[in-house]
Amino acid sequence: MNKIAEELNRYPQDYWDFKGTTKSGIHNIGKYPATMVPDMQYQLLSVVSKHLNNKNITLLDPFCGSGTTLVIAQELGINSVGIDINPYATLLSFVKTNKYDKADVYNAISTIKSNLEQGLNFPIFDFYNIKKWFRDDIIKSLSQIRHCILLEKSQDIRKFFWICLSEVIFKFSNDRTSTFKLHALPKQKINLIEDKCIEYFIKIIKDNSEHLNYSNTTSSNIIYGDSSSIINNKLKREFDIICTSPPYGDNPTTITYGQASILFLKWIDSKDLSCSQELLEKYTTIDKISVGGKKRKIINTKDIKSLQDFLGKISLKKQAKVINFFEDYYVSLKCMNKCLAKSGYVIMTVGNRSVDAVRQPLDNITIEILESFGLKLVSKFNRNILYKNSPLKLSLLKDKKTIKTIQKETIIIFTK
Numbered sequence: 001m002n003k004i005a006e007e008l009n010r011y012p013q014d015y016w017d018f019k020g021t022t023k024s025g026i027h028n029i030g031k032y033p034a035t036m037v038p039d040m041q042y043q044l045l046s047v048v049s050k051h052l053n054n055k056n057i058t059l060l061d062p063f064c065g066s067g068t069t070l071v072i073a074q075e076l077g078i079n080s081v082g083i084d085i086n087p088y089a090t091l092l093s094f095v096k097t098n099k100y101d102k103a104d105v106y107n108a109i110s111t112i113k114s115n116l117e118q119g120l121n122f123p124i125f126d127f128y129n130i131k132k133w134f135r136d137d138i139i140k141s142l143s144q145i146r147h148c149i150l151l152e153k154s155q156d157i158r159k160f161f162w163i164c165l166s167e168v169i170f171k172f173s174n175d176r177t178s179t180f181k182l183h184a185l186p187k188q189k190i191n192l193i194e195d196k197c198i199e200y201f202i203k204i205i206k207d208n209s210e211h212l213n214y215s216n217t218t219s220s221n222i223i224y225g226d227s228s229s230i231i232n233n234k235l236k237r238e239f240d241i242i243c244t245s246p247p248y249g250d251n252p253t254t255i256t257y258g259q260a261s262i263l264f265l266k267w268i269d270s271k272d273l274s275c276s277q278e279l280l281e282k283y284t285t286i287d288k289i290s291v292g293g294k295k296r297k298i299i300n301t302k303d304i305k306s307l308q309d310f311l312g313k314i315s316l317k318k319q320a321k322v323i324n325f326f327e328d329y330y331v332s333l334k335c336m337n338k339c340l341a342k343s344g345y346v347i348m349t350v351g352n353r354s355v356d357a358v359r360q361p362l363d364n365i366t367i368e369i370l371e372s373f374g375l376k377l378v379s380k381f382n383r384n385i386l387y388k389n390s391p392l393k394l395s396l397l398k399d400k401k402t403i404k405t406i407q408k409e410t411i412i413i414f415t416k
Contacts, residue, residue, distance in 0.1 A: 258286025
């Protein structure tokens with residue numbers, strides 16, 4: 001038996017639930033849906049990395065999201081690369097992993113606080129449909145904060161300020177945050193919002209600055225874009241560990257990461273984002289360009305038995321979206337295999353969502369695809385989701401039924 005499998009088998013079954021532990025420090029910065037459990041990632045990477053002979057371990061997270069795995073890699077002295085197609089995710093991951101100078105950050109905080117208190121002249125910011133999502137007085141306060149952020153000369157510090165602004169937007173927008181899809185609050189609730197944007201922003205920048213990385217020198221390269229394209233065209237290297245939690249289905253019917261981020265992105269100056277401005281014009285574009293967002297013919301996955309069995313249990317209409325997702329997903333896994341070093345490890349956390357009230361076996365489909373590439377399964381085990389940053393219900397469907405979120409996840413580890 002593989003040494004990693006032997007070690008993992010010694011843990012009690014409920015160990016990986018991490019009951020009683022909550023996110024803290026740098027992991028609390030920003031707002032992002034369905035984030036990973038830092039303690040779990042730390043333990044997994046500790047176990048796997050100590051069994052690698054290479055002293056200079058490299059890690060890739062091709063769906064890096066809020067950057068939890070990248071932060072843990074830094075703590076363990078592992079150089080990492082993170083990729084995501086959501087520009088807010090890559091901005092957040094950058095801020096969490098970038099090495100800041102404490103004096104520079106504190107001076108910048110002092111300056112922006114002073115500028116906000118002075119009440120400098122500033123333009124009122126605007127974008128299409130802004131008044132649906134923000135009350136007039138809130139727009140004015142956020143515009144003032146935005147103007148003061150733009151006065152900061154350091155791009156790295158501006159990026160930190162934008163993440164802090166996203167927390168203010170989350171708290172004071174008209175969006176009903178109980179789901180990830182954008183839904184405006186009822187007018188009476190919007191009227192109850194108290195404009196304390198500036199006070200809250202000052203509090204957030206002070207609180208968050210305490211948790212920034214001021215000492216860790218391990219490199220973490222954050223890349224915006226489609227992971228398959230980036231692996232094929234830009235990454236000319238192999239990684240000892242690929243550790244990630246991919247989407248569990250197409251974004252529009254699982255978790256709309258794009259919609260959950262778009263109001264933040266609308267306020268951020270384009271020069272501090274890696275994406276094109278066109279990407280942000282529509283509220284749904286990010287989700288449409290994510291895994292499974294485009295129509296695909298079933299080519300790569302037609303021989304994946306566990307997928308074919310599942311498709312036979314759901315309606316033709318639902319089959320089309322599932323095929324779109326798994327055709328893209330197959331390509332992603334193939335690219336991951338391509339850049340995995342010999343004797344390297346893939347660590348994946350996946351969840352089996354429901355489609356047509358039937359559980360989609362993402363775990364078994366993933367195993368079958370990776371085994372078709374010649375990878376060997378080292379370990380597979382489940383965990384209960386106790387504290388995931390996710391509402392119990394994702395959205396209200398047209399037939400008034402709600403989609404329940406996934407209550408369990410599966411960790412699968414492969415080696416090459």
